[in-house]
Amino acid sequence: VSKVRRYEVTAAGDFASVLAVLTDHLGLRLLSLDEGQRSWLDTPTGTLERAKTTLEFRLPSGEGTPSLTWAAEGRVLVYDPCVSSTPPVQSSDLPDSAAFLRLATLVDGGELVAGPTVNSQIAVLACLDDEEKTTARIIFDRSETLDGIALPMMIEVLPLRGYEDEASALEKKLKRSVAVSTSATPIRELAQQGASAGLAAGIENDGVALVPTMSAACAWRIVLQTLNDSMVQSFSGVLSGNDPEDLHAFRVAVRRIRTLLQDGDDVVDPESRDRFRHEYRWLGDVTTPTRDADVHLIEFPELAAMLPPERREELMSFNEVLVRHRSDCHTAMTAELRSMRRAEFGTAWLSFLADDDAWTGCGDLADEPVLRIVLRRIEKANWQLVKSGRKISKKSPAIALHELRKEGKRLRYLLECFGPLFDEKALATILRPLRDVQDVLGEFQDTEVQANALLELAGELEGAEDHSALMAIGGVIEQLGVRGADARASFPKTFGRFDDRKVQRAFGQLEPRKKKR
Amino acid sequence: MKVLATYNIKGGVGKTATAVNLAHVAATHGNRVLVWDLDPQGAATFYFRVKPKVKGGGKAIVRGSLELGDAIKATDFDNLDLVPADFSYRHLDLWLDDAKKPLVRIRRALRQVSEEYDYVFLDCPPSISLTSYQPFLRRCRCAPTNSLIVSSKKTPTWFANSRFLGFSRWLIAINGCIGGS
Numbered sequence: 001v002s003k004v005r006r007y008e009v010t011a012a013g014d015f016a017s018v019l020a021v022l023t024d025h026l027g028l029r030l031l032s033l034d035e036g037q038r039s040w041l042d043t044p045t046g047t048l049e050r051a052k053t054t055l056e057f058r059l060p061s062g063e064g065t066p067s068l069t070w071a072a073e074g075r076v077l078v079y080d081p082c083v084s085s086t087p088p089v090q091s092s093d094l095p096d097s098a099a100f101l102r103l104a105t106l107v108d109g110g111e112l113v114a115g116p117t118v119n120s121q122i123a124v125l126a127c128l129d130d131e132e133k134t135t136a137r138i139i140f141d142r143s144e145t146l147d148g149i150a151l152p153m154m155i156e157v158l159p160l161r162g163y164e165d166e167a168s169a170l171e172k173k174l175k176r177s178v179a180v181s182t183s184a185t186p187i188r189e190l191a192q193q194g195a196s197a198g199l200a201a202g203i204e205n206d207g208v209a210l211v212p213t214m215s216a217a218c219a220w221r222i223v224l225q226t227l228n229d230s231m232v233q234s235f236s237g238v239l240s241g242n243d244p245e246d247l248h249a250f251r252v253a254v255r256r257i258r259t260l261l262q263d264g265d266d267v268v269d270p271e272s273r274d275r276f277r278h279e280y281r282w283l284g285d286v287t288t289p290t291r292d293a294d295v296h297l298i299e300f301p302e303l304a305a306m307l308p309p310e311r312r313e314e315l316m317s318f319n320e321v322l323v324r325h326r327s328d329c330h331t332a333m334t335a336e337l338r339s340m341r342r343a344e345f346g347t348a349w350l351s352f353l354a355d356d357d358a359w360t361g362c363g364d365l366a367d368e369p370v371l372r373i374v375l376r377r378i379e380k381a382n383w384q385l386v387k388s389g390r391k392i393s394k395k396s397p398a399i400a401l402h403e404l405r406k407e408g409k410r411l412r413y414l415l416e417c418f419g420p421l422f423d424e425k426a427l428a429t430i431l432r433p434l435r436d437v438q439d440v441l442g443e444f445q446d447t448e449v450q451a452n453a454l455l456e457l458a459g460e461l462e463g464a465e466d467h468s469a470l471m472a473i474g475g476v477i478e479q480l481g482v483r484g485a486d487a488r489a490s491f492p493k494t495f496g497r498f499d500d501r502k503v504q505r506a507f508g509q510l511e512p513r514k515k516k517r
Numbered sequence: 518m519k520v521l522a523t524y525n526i527k528g529g530v531g532k533t534a535t536a537v538n539l540a541h542v543a544a545t546h547g548n549r550v551l552v553w554d555l556d557p558q559g560a561a562t563f564y565f566r567v568k569p570k571v572k573g574g575g576k577a578i579v580r581g582s583l584e585l586g587d588a589i590k591a592t593d594f595d596n597l598d599l600v601p602a603d604f605s606y607r608h609l610d611l612w613l614d615d616a617k618k619p620l621v622r623i624r625r626a627l628r629q630v631s632e633e634y635d636y637v638f639l640d641c642p643p644s645i646s647l648t649s650y651q652p653f654l655r656r657c658r659c660a661p662t663n664s665l666i667v668s669s670k671k672t673p674t675w676f677a678n679s680r681f682l683g684f685s686r687w688l689i690a691i692n693g694c695i696g697g698s
Binding site: 126161163 | 546547548565566567568588589590591593595596598635
C-alpha cells in the first residue's frame with residue numbers, strides 16, 4: 001500500500017495563495033475546501049496510535065454535519081460523513097458499519113477520549129490523468145491549536161495504489177512550484193506538540209517580580225501566570241502517570257489558583273473569576289480519586305510493615321486490588337483531562353491571562369497597591385482560622401477539622417504566593433507553625449480518608465472467603481486509626497503554637513520595614 | 518474474503534452495472550472491496566476511468582508471473598480497488614487452457630489478496646468459457662466464488678428468457694441444485 005508523503009510549506013504566503021499555486025500552477029482539481037475543528041480520538045492507553053491508525057472527528061464551522069474518519073497512513077479505512085455532533089466516547093457510540101465494527105473490536109469496548117484538537121482549513125485536491133482519473137490525492141492543511149498556536153502549513157501527497165509513478169512526478173512538480181521541506185510528522189502529532197508547546201509556553205510573565213506598590217490586578221496576574229506555568233510543567237507527567245509527584249504538584253498549583261481566585265474579589269474580573277473558580281474546582285475534583293489512590297499505594301507498604309511479618313504476606317492480593325483501582329482512576333482522570341471541556345477551559349484561561357483588557361479596571365480594588373490588599377485578605381483569613389481553631393475541642397466532629405484544614409490552606413497559600421512582598425523574618429515566624437498545623441490536620445484527614453477507602457476496596461478482594469487478607473486489612477485500618485487519633489490528640493498543642501502571641505504579632509510585621517538611610 | 522460474481526450468458530443485461538454499484542455500496546459501508554474486471558470489453562474498467570491496461574497482461578496473472586496485487590489500481594473511491602481488464606483478456610480462455618489446473622487459477626490469484634479485501638466482485642464476460650465457468654463451481658473445492666449473481670433485464674425478451682432458463686438448467690445440472698430466484 002502506498003505511503004503518504006508529507007511536506008511542510010516553507011514558502012511565504014497565506015493559505016489562499018498557496019492553494020492558488022496548487023490549483024492554477026500545478027493543475028490540481030479542488031475536491032473540497034472545509035473549515036472546522038478537528039479532534040483525534042484514541043483510547044486512554046493509546047490503542048489506535050499503537051495500531052498506527054487515527055480516528056478523526058471533524059466539526060465543520062459553518063453548515064454541514066460532523067464526520068468521523070478512521071484512517072491508516074493517510075488511507076481512509078472508513079468515513080462516515082454524518083455522525084452525532086459530539087465525538088464518540090466509547091466503542092458503542094461508533095457508527096454501525098462493517099469497518100467501524102472492526103474499529104470497535106480494536107478498541108475492545110474501551111473508552112475514546114479526545115486528544116489534540118485544532119481549528120483547520122483543509123483543502124482536498126486531486127491530481128488527474130488524461131482520463132480524468134485520480135492518480136493522487138493532496139491534502140493541504142493549515143491548522144492552529146485551540147490555544148491559537150499556528151502549526152506549519154502541511155501538504156500531504158497520498159499516491160493511489162497503482163499510481164506511484166504519477167505521484168512521484170507530481171511531487172517533483174510540487175517541489176519546483178512551492179517552497180516545501182520534507183516532514184515525517186503527521187498533523188496529529190504536530191497538533192499534539194503544538195498543544196503541549198502552548199501549554200508549556202503558558203503566558204510568560206517576563207520575569208516581572210512582585211513589588212509591594214504594584215497594582216493588585218497586576219500582582220494577581222503575575223502570580224496566576226507563575227502558578228499556571230508550574231501546573232503546565234507537571235501536566236504531561238500527570239497524563240503519563242509514571243510519577244505521583246507530578247499529580248501532587250499539579251494539584252497544589254490548581255488549589256493555589258483556586259485560592260487566588262477565591263480571594264480575588266474586586267481585583268479579578270468577576271465574571272471570569274466565577275467561571276474559572278468553577279472550572280478549577282472541577283479540575284481539582286477529577287484529579288482527587290487518582291491522588292487518593294496514589295497515596296494508598298505509596299503508604300501501603302509502610303502501613304503493612306507495621307503488621308507482624310506473617311500477616312504481611314496475606315496483603316499481597318490486596319495490593320493488586322490497589323494497583324488496579326489506581327489504574328482505573330488514572331484512566332478516568334486522563335479521559336477528563338483530555339476532554340473537550342478541559343481543552344476549551346484551558347484555552348479560555350490562557351486567553352484570560354494574556355488579555356490586557358481583562359485586567360484593566362476589572363474591580364474596585366484592582367488598582368490599589370497589592371500589599372495593602374493582600375495584607376487585608378491575610379488578616380481576614382488568619383482571623384477566621386484562629387476563630388475556628390479555638391472552637392475545636394475533643395468532641396468536635398471530624399468535618400470541623402477538615403474545614404479548618406481548608407481555612408489553613410487558604411491562609412498558607414496567600415502567604416506563600418505573595419511571599420516576596422513580605423518581611424522574610426515575619427513570614428518565617430508565621431509559616432513554620434502554620435505548616436505544622438496543616439501537617440497535623442492533613443494526617444488526621446488522610447488517615448480517615450484512607451481507612452474508609454481501604455474498607456471499601458476490601459470488598460473488591462476476589463474470593464470474599466479470603467478472611468486472612470481481610471483480617472490483615474483490618475490490621476492496617478487499625479493502624480490508620482491509631483495514627484489519626486495521635487494526630488488529633490496533638491492538634492491542641494500544635495495549634496497553640498500557631499495561636500501564640502509571638503506568631504500572631506508577626507502578622508502585623510509582614511509589611512517590609514523601610515530601610516533607614 | 519467473500520467473492521461474488523456477476524454473470525449472464527447474454528451481454529448488455531447489467532452485469533457490470535450490478536457489480537460496480539454493489540462494490541461501491543459495500544465500500545461506502547466500510548468494506549474493503551476489489552472489482553476484478555474479467556471482461557475483455559473492460560466495461561468495469563471504463564466505469565472507474567482506469568486505463569484498460571495490465572502490466573504483462575492477464576496472461577501474467579494467470580501464469581502467476583505477476584502478482585494480482587501488482588495489477589491492482591485504486592479507484593477514485595475509498596476502499597474500492599480494481600483489477601482492470603485490457604483487450605488481451607479475450608485470450609484469457611486460451612491462457613487458462615494452456616495452464617495446469619485451469620479451474621483453480623482465479624482462486625489461486627485471489628488467495629494472494631485474501632487478507633486485503635472483504636469482498637471481491639468478479640465481472641464475468643458474457644459467455645460460457647473456462648473464465649466464466651470457474652465462478653459456477655459452487656460445490657467444487659476449486660471454486661473461488663461464494664455467491665453468484667445472474668442479472669437479467671427487467672423485461673427480458675423471449676429469446677433472453679429462454680436462454681436464461683436453459684442456462685439455469687445447466688447450472689442445476691453441474692451443481693445439483695441452485696438457490697434463490
